[in-house]
Amino acid sequence: MAQTSLDLPFFSEAHRRLVPAFRDWTRRELGPYEDSEGGDGADAKLIFQKLGQDGWLRHSVDAAGNATGRAPDLRMVCLMREALAYSSAMADVAFSEPWLAILPLALCGSIEQRLHYVPRYCSGSQLLAFALSEPEAGSDVAAIAATVTATHTGFVVDGTKTWTSNSGLADGYVVFGRMPAQPGKAAITAVLVDGSRxxxxLERRLRVLSPHTVGTLAFRACPATDHEPVIGGIGGxxxxxxRALEVFRPTVAAACVGFARRxxxxxxxxCKERRAFGRSIAEHQIIQAKLADMATRINAASMLTYLAAWGSDTGSQEAGANASVAKLFASxxxxxxxxxxxxxxxxxxxxxxxVVERLYRHVRAxxxxxxxxxxxxxxxAKHLLNT
Ligand SMILES: Cc1cc2nc3c(=O)[nH]c(=O)nc-3n(C[C@H](O)[C@H](O)[C@H](O)COP(=O)(O)OP(=O)(O)OC[C@H]3O[C@@H](n4cnc5c(N)ncnc54)[C@H](O)[C@@H]3O)c2cc1C
Incomplete structure (x- = not known):
């Protein structure tokens, strides 16, 4: 039975070397945030900056290859999220939400966009947020209503986004809207907006069970950035x-493995120290059965998570479906x-x-x-039925 995820066969020497160092760093530097509930998000921004300053964020994107648009080392990101989630949900949120927002640029941005945004992300000096969901469109992404309009001075965004992580804190937003203002997937366009506009x-900060700093944002005739605002072309x-959500999925699964291990x-x-009926509760068979079930679930979740990450890193055709399997099972x-x-x-x-009360709340979302x-x-099912 694998005692840690690193015992699995999916990793390179670089993973095996870096991850213990990252775990030590996490314990040392992020210990004070262990029971943080997020608050106004200031701690999350601080942790993001710290991760950048101490050189960890560059392991989460292809920093050296930011001109090539190579996909990130997903196994590394998963291992990092597992380590962060083990000690603090807030630290995991601080790391993962900006990573989700840099993915559209790292995966689909132009060379100029990558050279501009990826190094700023890596140094922790620019925090971006991913603004897709809307009050009337969550699961049904194709139903989003925000618009992006081309004017003689540039692109303008109108609409309301909700559940946006780092709302009001981000230095910039990757906003998804319709251009042209027509229904359907083909009109959806991603643009960059400066967070200080x-x-x-910020219409509302949403208080949730976990330390996510989510909120509802209104974009009112808001100009997109001056330089290269569109990511991946109009209609892309x-x-x-x-693509970003698919790549993100195994990492969500990895965070869940971290919570479960903790x-x-x-x-x-x-259960070894608590006594009932004259012996430790660990000696009662029903408690032993619980431990066995928990360990089995954790091992299975870990296997599926790192199988999905390894598949993505090695270009497997099954990577998308495996990402969903891992996210579904591990969560x-x-x-x-x-x-x-x-x-x-x-x-x-x-x-x-x-700790367990905290985990109970934090894992739900x-x-x-x-x-x-x-x-x-x-x-x-779509993958299985080939539809
Ligand atoms: C903590 C947190 C952080 C988030 N961060 C971000 C973020 O940074 N950026 C962002 O853009 N969004 C973010 N989200 C939004 C998140 O992606 C959505 O909440 C999620 O996609 C679900 O959408 P919804 O809440 O509108 O639920 P709905 O889409 O309204 O779904 C309600 C229920 O109906 C079910 N359902 C919907 N369609 C179907 C179907 N076809 N078949 C069966 N069941 C169905 C759902 O599974 C769910 O149980 C965040 C959400 C949370 C809770």
Whole structure:
């Protein structure tokens, strides 16, 4: 049984060397944020900057190859997210949400765009946010209503985006809107907007169970950036969004593995020390069965996660479907594992601020964003039926 994900056969020497160093850095530098609930997002921005300054963000995109548009080393990003999530959901959010936003540029941007944005992301000096979802269009991305209009002075964005991570904090937004203002996927275009523009209005910060700094943003006749605002060409937005979300999925699964491993470790320690009916609760067979089920789920989730990441890194035809399988299984498995950990803690498991209580809240949203579990099943079935 693999005790850690690095025991799996998917990794190179570089992964095996870097990841323990990253784990040590995480423990040392991010320890104070372990139980952070996100607050106004200032901590998330600080962590993002710290990750950049200490050179970790460049392992999450092809920093050297930013002129070639090579896909990032997904196994590395997954390992980093697993390590971050193990210690702090907030640290994972601080790392992952800006990474999702740089993906459209790293994967589909022009050479000039990559050379401009990727190094700024790598140094932690520019935090971008991914603004796709709208109040009336979440799972159904093709139904978004925001518009992008070409004027004689440039491109202008109108519309409302919601669930945008780092709302009001980001230095820039990757906004998806319709151009021309026609229905259907083919009209969706991705543009860059400067976060400091007065036409970007933070309408509402959404308080959620996890430390996500999400909010609702209004773009009111908001000019896009002056220089090269369109990513991947007019009408390329839907494909870009789908590609970014697909690449993101195994990393969401990896964070879930991190949460589940932490919940398991907490539960294992607790059941050895807590006594009931004259012996430790670990000696009761029903508790042992729980531990076995939890470990089995974690191992399966880890295998599926790194199979998907390895497939993506090596150009597998199955990479898209495997990404959905991993995200679906790992997010559901983490929910179940954390739930059992709470049960093993008994009353202490629901006391606000304990590690398992925190994990119980923090893991829930992972079954919803980046495509809900239901949407992952539709993607998997589409692949199986070849439709
Ligand atoms: C913490 C958090 C962070 C997020 N971060 C971002 C972000 O940074 N940027 C961004 O753009 N968005 C972000 N999102 C939005 C997220 O992607 C959406 O919440 C998600 O896609 C679901 O959309 P919805 O909430 O509108 O639910 P709906 O689409 O309204 O779905 C409601 C329910 O119906 C089900 N459903 C919908 N269609 C079908 C179908 N065809 N068959 C079966 N069931 C179906 C869903 O599975 C779900 O259970 C975030 C969300 C959360 C919670």
């Amino acid at each position: 007065p036409e970007v209005i 937005g839907f494909q870009i969004a789908m 919940a398991f470790d907490e539960a294992l320690a607790r 559901e498995a983490a929910g179940a594992v954390v739930d059992e950990a709470v049960q093993i803690f008994g009353g202490m498991g629901v006391v606000t601020g304990t 992972f079954r919803i964003f980046d495509g809900t579990s239901e949407i992952q099943k539709l993607i998997i």
